[in-house]
Amino acid sequence: MELSIQSVTKTYKRGQTRALDDFSAVLTPGVYGFLGPNGAGKSTLMNIITGNLRPDSGSILWDGTDTRKMGANFRDLIGYMPQQQGLYDDFTAKRFLWYMAALKKIPRRQAAQRITELLSMVGLTDDASKKLGAYSGGMKQRILIAQALLNDPSLLILDEPTAGLDPKERIRIRNFISKIAQDKIVLFATHVVSDVEYIAKEIILIKRGKLLLKEEPAQILRRMETLVCEVHLPKEDVSDFVKTHKVSNIFGDKDGMTVRFLNDPSCPVSDAIFAKPMLEDVYLSYFSDETQTDGFSFS
Ligand SMILES: Nc1ncnc2c1ncn2[C@@H]1O[C@H](COP(=O)(O)OP(=O)(O)OP(=O)(O)O)[C@@H](O)[C@H]1O
Numbered sequence: 491m492e493l494s495i496q497s498v499t500k501t502y503k504r505g506q507t508r509a510l511d512d513f514s515a516v517l518t519p520g521v522y523g524f525l526g527p528n529g530a531g532k533s534t535l536m537n538i539i540t541g542n543l544r545p546d547s548g549s550i551l552w553d554g555t556d557t558r559k560m561g562a563n564f565r566d567l568i569g570y571m572p573q574q575q576g577l578y579d580d581f582t583a584k585r586f587l588w589y590m591a592a593l594k595k596i597p598r599r600q601a602a603q604r605i606t607e608l609l610s611m612v613g614l615t616d617d618a619s620k621k622l623g624a625y626s627g628g629m630k631q632r633i634l635i636a637q638a639l640l641n642d643p644s645l646l647i648l649d650e651p652t653a654g655l656d657p658k659e660r661i662r663i664r665n666f667i668s669k670i671a672q673d674k675i676v677l678f679a680t681h682v683v684s685d686v687e688y689i690a691k692e693i694i695l696i697k698r699g700k701l702l703l704k705e706e707p708a709q710i711l712r713r714m715e716t717l718v719c720e721v722h723l724p725k726e727d728v729s730d731f732v733k734t735h736k737v738s739n740i741f742g743d744k745d746g747m748t749v750r751f752l753n754d755p756s757c758p759v760s761d762a763i764f765a766k767p768m769l770e771d772v773y774l775s776y777f778s779d780e781t782q783t784d785g786f787s788f789s
Pocket of ligand 1: 681
């Protein structure tokens with residue numbers, strides 16, 4: 491099972507934005523954490539893979555065949571959870587899944603069994619007859635994941651499945667996705683690193699439409715072993731330090747503040763010690779020009 495994204499480029503005519511720039515990657519079963527800041531091109535790529543959007547150039551291959559040539563045969567392999575959620579508030583969860591199963595042309599008997607199974611898998615059996623308008627954010631996300639799984643897809647595309655959820659729901663959804671990913675290619679787009687840190691086989695970083703990195707989390711962290719440092723500073727020095735360094739965390743205690751920052755070997759900080767890097771630090775190192783690290787006051 492292999493999805494090959496080959497030199498995909500897309501420019502939106504309106505605004506002349508190059509949303510994807512010669513993007514290539516090969517995906518095999520497992521979870522891919524697809525990370526990048528707002529506007530990086532994640533949704534555009536997902537829409538191109540699903541066939542909702544045409545690239546200017548490049549192609550998507552499934553096991554070596556161009557997905558445009560496969561047509562409905564490829565669409566039958568996909569489960570897609572889009573970011574914009576047009577949920578039918580007056581539908582019950584069960585009716586919504588039946589409706590989606592009909593759109594996907596799943597035979598009735600198969601759909602009945604699958605809907606019962608999926609409601610149980612996402613923990614919504616007891617709420618199946620409730621209207622979606624009365625669902626919490628987490629319940630809505632879970633029913634949307636359930637609809638993406640109706641056809642038992644080989645390729646599951648999730649665009650920000652944990653957006654707007656509290657930490658407990660995030661963990662629940664993350665664990666669920668990890669459990670079902672064994673025999674699927676799962677593309678999990680997010681800008682929250684902790685969503686995918688522990689479940690991703692590989693991390694894909696995208697910035698302004700270009701692929702920056704595609705690598706196993708453990709390998710990335712090994713490569714970044716001397717990336718992160720911590721230093722203990724008096725509280726009044728922190729504001730200036732933040733202006734001149736890429737700071738990922740600040741922790742206060744009664745003697746001052748411990749500041750976690752990205753190490754710049756050309757500008758050593760006295761008394762700093764190496765800290766164990768985390769993917770969030772890696773994210774900051776690639777996207778610090780797009781993340782807000784200044785503007786805080788610590789004095
Ligand atoms: N329909 C459109 N018309 C014009 N420009 C667009 C359109 N859709 C997206 N863009 C632009 O293309 C770029 C990539 O957008 P895209 O939605 O793919 O990014 P994203 O990584 O999914 O961001 P987010 O995390 O905010 O959803 C952005 O600059 C965006 O403004």
